[in-house]
Amino acid sequence: MPSSASGPNLRNKNGTLAKDHLSGTTSTTTSTIEASSKSNTATTTATATDTNLKKRNVSTTNGNGHANGKPNGILSERKATLSGYDDEMNSSSDSIAEPRFAMRGLENWPYCPSFSVAFKALFLVRALGATYSNISDCDEVFNFWEPMHYLQYGTGLETWEYSPLYAIRSWAYILVHAFPAEIARLAMSANRLQVFFILRIILGAISAHCEATLYRAVVEEVDPRIGRYLLLALLSSAGTWIASNAFLPSTFAMYTTMLFFSQMLQTPGQHSGKRTFWAVFWVGLGGLLGWPFSAAVGLPFAIEELLIHSRDHSKKKTVRFRDWRMMRLVRLVTSAAVVLGLVLIPIIIVDHYYYKKFVVVPLNIVLYNVFGGDVGPDIFGTEPWWFYILNGLLNFNILFLAALLSFPALLITYFTIPDVLPNPTFSLGIKDPLMWFTLKLSPFYVWFAIFTAQPHKEERFLFVVYPLICFNAVLTLFMGQKIVQRVFDKFITRSKTSTIHKYAGGLVWVILIASAAVSLSRIIALHEHYNAPIEVYRKTFDLVKIPNHINIEGSDPTVISASSTPSSPPSTDSSSSVSAPPEIVRVCVGKEWYRFPSHYFLPEGARLGLIKSHFDGLLPGEFKESLGDEELPPMPMKPSAAKGKEHQPMRIDWRWSAERRPGTSFVPLQMNNENKEVQEHYITNDTRLTPSKQLLSLSKTPLDQCQYLIDLDYSGRETEDESNQDLIEPRYLQDKEHWEKLYCKKFLDTQVGAGRNRWVRAFWIPNNVVVALTRGQTKVWGDYCLARRKSI
Incomplete structure (x- = not known):
């Protein structure tokens, strides 16, 4: 047989x-x-x-x-x-x-797509994701898109993390993304809305490259069938669709984790430190420039380096057994020291330049999250222990369950039919493959255990190991296929063996295709149910009109004003539009503040205005700006080497310089790290009123400082009596006397109708099935609208 x-x-x-x-x-x-x-x-x-x-x-x-x-x-x-x-x-x-x-x-030999074919397929999916996927986390907007917008265009919203008093966000990380965005803007003459999507496509291309690299490493180092399964899982899962284009440190760490794991899959060696260096480099880059906690995925690699002895197939003399661990340890420490110098020093230099003080941002992040005490991350919300299990099932469905079962499946396979395990263990020259496979499966388990134990949980924290979820899952499916084959071998005749093995192999593809179909349903649901904010803000870019608009898209008013001289003041001719400063137009949001996709979606001259809602935590403020009619502060003259002469020190006068962007080093007085509400961040009619009177005024009169408004109105809900009207979050769009709707998109109401069913709101389901599932109920939609005040 x-x-x-x-x-x-x-x-x-x-x-x-x-x-x-x-x-x-x-x-x-x-x-x-x-x-x-x-x-x-x-x-x-x-x-x-x-x-x-x-x-x-x-x-x-x-x-x-x-x-x-x-x-x-x-x-x-x-x-x-x-x-x-x-x-x-x-x-x-x-x-x-x-x-x-x-x-x-x-x-x-099974067919396996080449790196080029895999990259093209992955990039096509990632480009579609860059265009149509939602922004799943408001932290992505306020902590990364907004600071980058401030660097590029001089305006943006600031969170407390960027205050020099706390400094737990790195400007070096922002610059790494701002440079390709600026190159794209200059090369393609792109406006800011186009720059947003171009950068997302660039991030998708980087993700596709890292995913294709991981896929090829699995094909060449583990097994070609497992590699093919992995490629389909990466292409089709809803989790990678969400994470791959995000402008988040956890996504950046996901990229570096894939490159690191590609190195980890290779055979350990005694005579070459290339594998060790590049594995440490990718872990260090993800941890120092991205997210420090992502370095935890490198712990199994360090253990492997010190536990697994591999005989190199070379003419060099084999290292004596009692010396190899010390040699590996020295190589690990040396690689870590080199990477620390190559990555951390430039980060410190960039952050010192912008913050105007010495800061080590990765260290600040660890101190805040681990030793923050009463002002640690837990004050921003906690989740139950099963949060990541539910999140994993939503985004990976059966693959997440398979990933959790990968180690039990390995134990069953090893102790029953060890001969079916993939072949890399042979080249290591070791008797026991259990340790090798355990170390390859453990990065996912290490990460999952660490963050499940933390009270503060967010979906983006799991992005780092999304590709490893796919790897663990397909390895489980592979081992399950072999177990099924071996079980049937005991009960069928030799003539039917090949047929049973063929069907067992096909079962894996059936599971992967079924998982892909569920993921596709999830992706369609996210777009159909919750994509209205992106679509409405896209229209906002075109529909919001800016009077006295004088600046070109991408220009910097501080640079223009610095070129003027006191002897040539601006023209006061009323007929000249250049002499009139641009009027600031406010696009206001209330309860929908957390779905704002960034100022990249607002035309030049428009700013976001925040109005009071039921949220009582800390909202972002605005970065300090240099006004268009201000010149840079003069620099003191210093004595020259020539006697009796003075000279002015050189100033770095580029558009992104710290002098042009004073908000990077300015300490806002209203910021705090305790999530306490700051009233100064809201738009109000009269700042002299008390907060309670401001709320009453906001509920009864139009907002004088808001020319446009974006709000979500659930018109499908029952109309409440006037006496029960919400004074804090009134239904602005129903005030037809003061507001007119310019553009609306439907948004799923999850409080009434079929939207209350968790399956209906999480996955796309045909309408007739929805009606049957919810006993006759249908989906009820709200109106997500851009409105204009009628007086303008």
Whole structure:
């Protein structure tokens, strides 16, 4: 009866790696090995393999899905010199030198897309996500899009994290994203709305590259079938759709985690530190520039470096066993020190330039989140222990459950049918593959355990390990397939074995396609139910009119004013539009403040205005701006080297300089890190009124400082009596005397009708099924609208 087999990774005499990723059923053409000694077993296996290799001499120009003379673009060298392999098989243990490692013929090799094909497919999906996905977290807007808008255009909203008093956000991270955004603006003459979507597409391209790199690493280092499963999971999951284009440190850390894990999948070595350095580099870059806690995913790698001893296939002298751990430890510490210098020092320099003080932002983040005490992250909301389980099931459905079960599945497979495990453990020269697979599965478990234990939970915290969820899940499906095959092998005849194995392999694809269908339903629901804010603000960019508009898109009024001289004052001719300062137009929001997608969606000259809602926490303020009629403050003259002469120090006078953006170093007095409400951040009719009278005034009269208003009105709900009207959050859009609707989109009402059903609001379901599921109820929609005050 054919049995499942795994194949070794071979190294040629020149040190290059020739990989045979073998899992699944062995070829029926492989001859039966009946030699009794270990040496004869290894020699016979190698001879049979060499015969198969000679039969499949692939041309570099064939058109059967092979790339560059490599079947499916997988192998660097196919025809290996097996003499070194014979020696290793003779010296290995029984568990390695068994006939189950007989290598399958290349005619059964599964097709795996090349890196280029995988990248193109992933980029297509990520570009669609950049265009149509929602912004799932208001922190993405106020902590990252708004500061970048301030650097680019001189205006933006500021959160307490950017106050120099706290400094737990890095301007270096903002600059890394602002540079490609500015290049795109200049190269394509793009307005700010276009810049927003261009940057999202750039982030999607980076994500696609990292995902394709991870996919190829799994194909080449683990198993081609697992690689194919992983590619489909990455392409189709709702979680990666949400996370890949986000402007968040956790998304940046997700990129670096994929590149790090691609290195971790490779074989540990004694004579080369390349793998160690790049693994440490990607972990360090994600932790220092992105999110410090993402470095936790690197702990299993450090353990692996110190626990797994691998024999290098090279002519160099093998390191003595008692010395290899010390050598690995020194290499880890050296790599960490180098990465710390390469990454952290530039971050400190950039942050010092903008904050005007010495700060170590990664350290500040750790101190606040770990040792913050009563003013730590818990004051912004906590979630129950099952929050991430529910979130994982929403975004990955059955794949998340499979990821959680990956370690139990490994134990079952190892103790029942260890011969079906993928082949990388053979090349490590170790008896026990359990440790190798445990270390590869553990980064997800480490991250999940750490953040489940934290009271403060948010969906974006799990972004870092979204690709690892997919990896753990597909490995579970792979092992489950092998277990099913082996179970059926015991109860069916030999003639039906190949058919059962074929159907068992197809079962994995059925599960993956079903998971993709559920994820697609989730993606469609997010767009159909909750995409109205993005669509309305897109129209706002065109519908909001700015009087006395003089600046060109992307220009900086402080630069223009600095070029003027006192001897040439601005013209006072009333007929000249250039002499009149641009009027600030306020687009106001109340209860919908947290769905504001950033000032990139407002035309130049328009600003967001906040009006009071039931939210009683700290809302963002505005960055300090240099007015258009102000010049930069003069710099004191200093004595020159020449006696009796003075000179003025050089000033960095570029548009993003700290002098042009004084808000980066200005300490706002109203900010606090205790989530206490600040009344000065609201738009009011009369600042002399008490807060209670301001609320009453807001509920009865139009807002004089608001020319436009964006609000959500649930018109499908029952009309309340006038005596029960909400004075804090009135239904502004019903005030037709003062406001006229310019553009509206529907938004799902989750309090009435079918929207109260969690399945209906979380997934797209056909209307007839919705009616049956909710016993005759249908979806009720609210109106998400841009309105204009009639007096303008």
